[in-house]
Amino acid sequence: MLIVENKAINPLISPKPSEAKPDTELESLRIWGKHPLSGHVHISGAKNSVLAIMAGALLCPQHCRLRNVPSLADIAKMRQVLEALGVKIERHNDTLELDTSHLSTSKAPYDLVSQLRASFFVTGPLLTRLGTARVPLPGGCAIGARPVDLHVRGLQAMGAEVHIEHGIVHADIRGSGGRLKGAKIYLDYPSVGATETLLMAATLADGETIIENAAQEPEVEDLANFCRAMGAKIRGAGTNTITIVGVPNLHSVDYGIIPDRIEAGTFLVAGAITHSEISISPVIPEHLTPVIAKLKDIGSEIVLDGPNRLRIIPGELRATDIETLPYPGFPTDMQAQLMALLTLAEGNSVVTETVFENRMRHVAELVRMGADIRIKGQNAIIRGVSHLSGAPVLATDLRASAALVLAGLAAEGETLVQGLHHLDRGYDDLETKLKGLGAKVQRVSP
Numbered sequence: 001m002l003i004v005e006n007k008a009i010n011p012l013i014s015p016k017p018s019e020a021k022p023d024t025e026l027e028s029l030r031i032w033g034k035h036p037l038s039g040h041v042h043i044s045g046a047k048n049s050v051l052a053i054m055a056g057a058l059l060c061p062q063h064c065r066l067r068n069v070p071s072l073a074d075i076a077k078m079r080q081v082l083e084a085l086g087v088k089i090e091r092h093n094d095t096l097e098l099d100t101s102h103l104s105t106s107k108a109p110y111d112l113v114s115q116l117r118a119s120f121f122v123t124g125p126l127l128t129r130l131g132t133a134r135v136p137l138p139g140g141c142a143i144g145a146r147p148v149d150l151h152v153r154g155l156q157a158m159g160a161e162v163h164i165e166h167g168i169v170h171a172d173i174r175g176s177g178g179r180l181k182g183a184k185i186y187l188d189y190p191s192v193g194a195t196e197t198l199l200m201a202a203t204l205a206d207g208e209t210i211i212e213n214a215a216q217e218p219e220v221e222d223l224a225n226f227c228r229a230m231g232a233k234i235r236g237a238g239t240n241t242i243t244i245v246g247v248p249n250l251h252s253v254d255y256g257i258i259p260d261r262i263e264a265g266t267f268l269v270a271g272a273i274t275h276s277e278i279s280i281s282p283v284i285p286e287h288l289t290p291v292i293a294k295l296k297d298i299g300s301e302i303v304l305d306g307p308n309r310l311r312i313i314p315g316e317l318r319a320t321d322i323e324t325l326p327y328p329g330f331p332t333d334m335q336a337q338l339m340a341l342l343t344l345a346e347g348n349s350v351v352t353e354t355v356f357e358n359r360m361r362h363v364a365e366l367v368r369m370g371a372d373i374r375i376k377g378q379n380a381i382i383r384g385v386s387h388l389s390g391a392p393v394l395a396t397d398l399r400a401s402a403a404l405v406l407a408g409l410a411a412e413g414e415t416l417v418q419g420l421h422h423l424d425r426g427y428d429d430l431e432t433k434l435k436g437l438g439a440k441v442q443r444v445s446p
């Protein structure tokens with residue numbers, strides 16, 4: 001369950017161990033399929049919560065302790081971004097200690113921001129702390145163009161002067177008294193990132209901010225709870241209208257991150273696709289409602305074994321249709337994994353991706369493994385096949401790589417998933433967790 005403590009903490013800054021993993025771009029995962037899984041998996045903290053919350057820590061010029069932080073390449077990158085801004089960070093197992101008392105620059109480095117879109121989150125906190133921010137446009141990525149117009153328009157509505165020059169977003173509030181002003185902001189789309197940027201910026205603004213058509217994702221709520229634990233006044237996070245009353249300053253905090261609903265969902269699919277009964281914890285079951293509903297449609301039973309523990313009892317796989325939507329709709333971050341499952345379901349399924357324009361690149365790789373999938377626009381039409389065959393396949397983005405690992409677990413023979421750096425961005429030691437369930441997998445270097 002969510003643990004939020006709110007207490008002053010001591011600085012704990014000692015020499016920095018290297019958190020970054022070796023470059024895994026050339027590494028592959030060899031999977032010997034058709035081995036039944038059993039047992040229990042521990043679910044790590046939510047990547048997308050941590051990324052926003054690390055930026056949120058900049059709002060308070062003191063110490064901040066984050067617990068239940070997974071060990072991921074994206075988090076190591078975010079750490080580098082914050083360190084480049086002057087933040088001192090120390091990691092002890094799954095705890096991050098951040099000393100944000102000194103920010104040495106308002107300029108986020110291009111080479112890091114271009115590698116991690118989430119680093120754009122530093123814009124709002126930098127503005128509130130330093131009155132100015134220079135953050136490169138994060139650019140597109142493997143799953144789509146992903147503009148930041150909604151973040152920028154919201155900051156402008158709060159009184160920031162924002163212009164984009166040579167690919168750098170320049171935001172300034174020094175001309176308007178050095179403080180953002182509360183505003184009523186309607187988002188054209190319930191963007192997770194824009195909601196988070198504006199929520200953070202509004203915590204220290206002058207007056208009340210109302211974000212309408214806000215994203216309702218659990219990670220937005222987690223960020224809001226983190227900010228509230230620092231003294232921010234926020235209500236409505238987790239609904240489509242969030243109200244933030246600005247306060248003059250925020251204080252030190254010790255905060256536990258929620259479990260990762262996408263990692264949890266991925267392991268439930270691992271149970272379904274290998275016809276194995278496995279249990280996962282800790283989870284917040286309601287965060288998985290749309291995923292559980294689809295797994296039930298497809299033939300599995302999901303049992304609540306305790307307040308934060310789920311067990312999947314697999315059944316015969318049946319076709320279903322899935323459309324990705326903002327929360328509480330079906331998450332785009334589970335689309336590829338469910339598609340892998342549907343390749344083996346009896347009948348025809350249609351999977352429609354509405355959130356990102358280019359998130360079907362796993363289809364060609366699943367087809368290499370014997371899946372029968374056709375793409376028509378944003379729809380993938382899947383005709384269930386009786387079996388998949390192991391093959392060398394290339395991971396093209398984070399969730400695509402998870403889908404290929406899942407397909408490999410169910411396929412006959414050997415699958416080699418290449419491009420493991422994508423997987424390492426968002427799954428905390430997936431192969432060790434899979435081995436713990438009895439899967440035959442091995443990381444191989446070239």
Ligand code: EPU
Nearest residue numbers: 048118146147148149150151191192193194333355356398
């Ligand atoms: N969009 C705009 N303008 C904006 C912002 C977004 O047009 O200013 C569009 C995007 O291009 C996209 C759609 O709105 O088509 C949704 O984008 P959103 O802003 O909601 O997503 P995000 O904040 O960039 C986060 C997660 C993603 C997850 C999405 C949707 C983080 C760090 N990333 O991205 O996570 O898919 O929300 O739930 O929180 C992943 O973990 O694999 C991942 C991609």
